[in-house]
Amino acid sequence: MSEIFSPVSVPAAAAPATGEGPGVRALLIGIAVVFLGLFLVLPLFAVFAQAFSRGIDAYLDAFREPDAWSAIRLTLTVAAIAVPFNLVFGIAASWSIAKFEFPGKSLLITLIDLPFSVSPVVSGLIYVLLFGSQGLFGGWLQAHGIQILFALPGIVLATIFVTFPFVARELIPLMQEQGSSEEEAALTLGASGLHAFWTVTLPNIRWGLLYSVLLCNARAMGEFGAVSVVSGHIRGLTNTIPLHVEILYNEYNFVAAFAVASLLAALALVTLVLKSVLEWRYAGDLAGGRAH
Amino acid sequence: MLHDLSLDVRAGELLGLLGPSGSGKTTLLRVIAGLDAPDRGRILFGGDDATGLPVQERAVGFVFQHYALFKHMSVADNIAYGLNARRRADRPEKAEIKRRVGDLLDLIRLSGFGDRYPSQLSGGQRQRVALARALAVEPRVLLLDEPFGALDAQVRKDLRRWLREIHDRTGQTTIFVTHDQDEALELSDRVAVLDRGRLEQVGTPDEVQENPSSVTVLKFLGDSIEVEALADGGRVRVRGRETPVRAPDGAIGPVRLYVRPWQLQLVDLDAAHLSGVVRSSYRSQGRQRIEVEEAGGRVLAVEDFDGARYAPGHPVGLRINGGYVFA
Numbered sequence: 001m002s003e004i005f006s007p008v009s010v011p012a013a014a015a016p017a018t019g020e021g022p023g024v025r026a027l028l029i030g031i032a033v034v035f036l037g038l039f040l041v042l043p044l045f046a047v048f049a050q051a052f053s054r055g056i057d058a059y060l061d062a063f064r065e066p067d068a069w070s071a072i073r074l075t076l077t078v079a080a081i082a083v084p085f086n087l088v089f090g091i092a093a094s095w096s097i098a099k100f101e102f103p104g105k106s107l108l109i110t111l112i113d114l115p116f117s118v119s120p121v122v123s124g125l126i127y128v129l130l131f132g133s134q135g136l137f138g139g140w141l142q143a144h145g146i147q148i149l150f151a152l153p154g155i156v157l158a159t160i161f162v163t164f165p166f167v168a169r170e171l172i173p174l175m176q177e178q179g180s181s182e183e184e185a186a187l188t189l190g191a192s193g194l195h196a197f198w199t200v201t202l203p204n205i206r207w208g209l210l211y212s213v214l215l216c217n218a219r220a221m222g223e224f225g226a227v228s229v230v231s232g233h234i235r236g237l238t239n240t241i242p243l244h245v246e247i248l249y250n251e252y253n254f255v256a257a258f259a260v261a262s263l264l265a266a267l268a269l270v271t272l273v274l275k276s277v278l279e280w281r282y283a284g285d286l287a288g289g290r291a292h
Numbered sequence: 293m294l295h296d297l298s299l300d301v302r303a304g305e306l307l308g309l310l311g312p313s314g315s316g317k318t319t320l321l322r323v324i325a326g327l328d329a330p331d332r333g334r335i336l337f338g339g340d341d342a343t344g345l346p347v348q349e350r351a352v353g354f355v356f357q358h359y360a361l362f363k364h365m366s367v368a369d370n371i372a373y374g375l376n377a378r379r380r381a382d383r384p385e386k387a388e389i390k391r392r393v394g395d396l397l398d399l400i401r402l403s404g405f406g407d408r409y410p411s412q413l414s415g416g417q418r419q420r421v422a423l424a425r426a427l428a429v430e431p432r433v434l435l436l437d438e439p440f441g442a443l444d445a446q447v448r449k450d451l452r453r454w455l456r457e458i459h460d461r462t463g464q465t466t467i468f469v470t471h472d473q474d475e476a477l478e479l480s481d482r483v484a485v486l487d488r489g490r491l492e493q494v495g496t497p498d499e500v501q502e503n504p505s506s507v508t509v510l511k512f513l514g515d516s517i518e519v520e521a522l523a524d525g526g527r528v529r530v531r532g533r534e535t536p537v538r539a540p541d542g543a544i545g546p547v548r549l550y551v552r553p554w555q556l557q558l559v560d561l562d563a564a565h566l567s568g569v570v571r572s573s574y575r576s577q578g579r580q581r582i583e584v585e586e587a588g589g590r591v592l593a594v595e596d597f598d599g600a601r602y603a604p605g606h607p608v609g610l611r612i613n614g615g616y617v618f619a
Binding site for chain 1: 325326327347348349350351352353354356358360361362363364373374377378422425426428429
């Protein structure tokens with residue numbers, strides 16, 4: 001290949017107009033790194049350090065306890081109910097918001113955001129007010145022998161409430177961006193609504209959906225405040241992992257507390273990695289084309 | 293959006309729905325397809341009432357302006373979508389579907405592109421795939437919504453000619469929507485001009501150009517100037533001089549005469565209907581376009597190629613060789 005253009009010399013390390021001097025740059029980066037280290041990395045490290053402070057046996061002891069296992073089981077059960085529920089609700093809500101016009105639409109969007117803006121404690125108290133023995137439906141429930149508060153249903157309800165927005169928040173902008181012309185094309189080609197949903201809509205939102213389910217699940221398993229209010233803290237029965245950690249900690253059983261907490265920390269790390277992979281690999285298929 | 297509109301589409305014809313944006317042409321197309329429901333009125337397909345039929349049962353092929361291809365499916369899967377979506381009893385065999393997809397790929401000159409994904413195709417190729425996908429279900433009527441609207445000028449031209457060829461070969465009844473006069477006039481067997489939800493005129497491209505039914509149609513089909521004229525039974529007069537334009541029956545007194553740029557001819561001042569000074573002139577593809585400014589400041593566009601050059605400021609006379617008067 002012949003040289004057509006003579007090489008143009010570019011001044012080395014040309015500072016763009018908005019660039020700062022090297023000193024300022026180093027200072028800013030330094031501050032950011034120190035803060036990150038102090039407030040994010042160090043605590044995470046501390047969790048694992050404490051958990052293993054008396055060796056691997058002491059760590060494993062924390063999981064030999066039946067209460068720990070029942071907490072893990074309960075947390076998995078709650079997530080297994082709450083996440084699919086919010087998945088279905090999230091798809092339904094974003095579908096109706098993105099593809100139809102109806103009165104009260106902006107109110108619905110605002111309402112979906114409510115759990116994000118309300119303190120988790122308040123979220124829990126709502127259910128006490130509704131289903132507690134002094135609550136609105138308390139008498140009726142008691143008369144029929146239905147236990148909601150201080151039992152699995154209450155914990156599931158509180159978790160659903162708190163994790164309500166995750167799926168819908170991700171899918172609404174995604175579906176709005178995609179519009180409905182692909183679905184319309186499928187319908188004109190003779191596909192039923194359901195067939196169009198499975199073959200066109202779902203594949204188009206799959207990565208955004210996975211992304212939001214991941215975050216929804218992390219929150220569902222880690223929720224403390226709302227669940228704490230409705231659970232009643234009955235050991236071996238209504239303690240989720242975060243509640244179990246709190247109890248162990250209050251009993252000065254630090255190794256066990258941090259050992260169980262390390263499970264949640266590991267969940268957070270796995271979530272973070274998967275989330276980054278999704279963002280990196282399928283940026284274009286997520287809402288707003290997230291590319292970090 | 294649409295008002296009291298009745299349009300009869302003939303089997304096998306290529307009908308262009310032409311109108312400015314907001315004229316309701318896309319709405320009409322979507323109502324025919326069943327994507328939008330009319331408040332009242334009926335849609336008939338060859339005598340069968342399709343008004344109550346859901347979109348799936350209307351057997352229409354719809355091509356969208358922005359292709360609406362299924363991003364996550366290969367070109368072949370896109371084209372086969374309509375066949376695969378059928379109930380098992382009506383679904384052709386796998387081999388048959390494959391054969392039909394192959395035929396359609398040949399038809400749209402994309403043989404060998406079956407395994408590609410829409411994102412790997414150019415805009416023109418995507419729109420051809422969208423057309424093949426619509427044709428695959430053998431629709432009763434093919435509906436195209438601004439099919440070339442998102443493409444650049446050269447690709448548009450090629451695709452236009454190609455669509456005409458496909459239509460001539462398949463005889464598929466086709467309605468297409470456009471806001472581009474040239475496109476509609478070049479492609480269509482008949483043109484339907486819509487404005488503000490009303491059907492202004494239906495006719496062959498020659499008919500609508502030679503006899504526009506209203507000022508709206510006339511203005512939409514191209515540039516024109518408006519001239520005060522006088523009708524006295526026979527031909528229309530402008531500033532006391534007779535023009536070749538006949539007034540409609542019974543029109544006596546002042547009328548408005550609409551004149552296309554190519555119906556004006558540069559002449560000596562003493563034989564002119566209008567006069568002014570040349571403001572600018574340019575030549576393009578064998579035509580000369582001269583802008584003439586009247587004494588009142590109005591600028592008239594003239595298309596006349598006599599080979600002469602006109603410097604700005606040159607006084608000229610204009611002769612009216614044709615025009616339109618509406619009753």
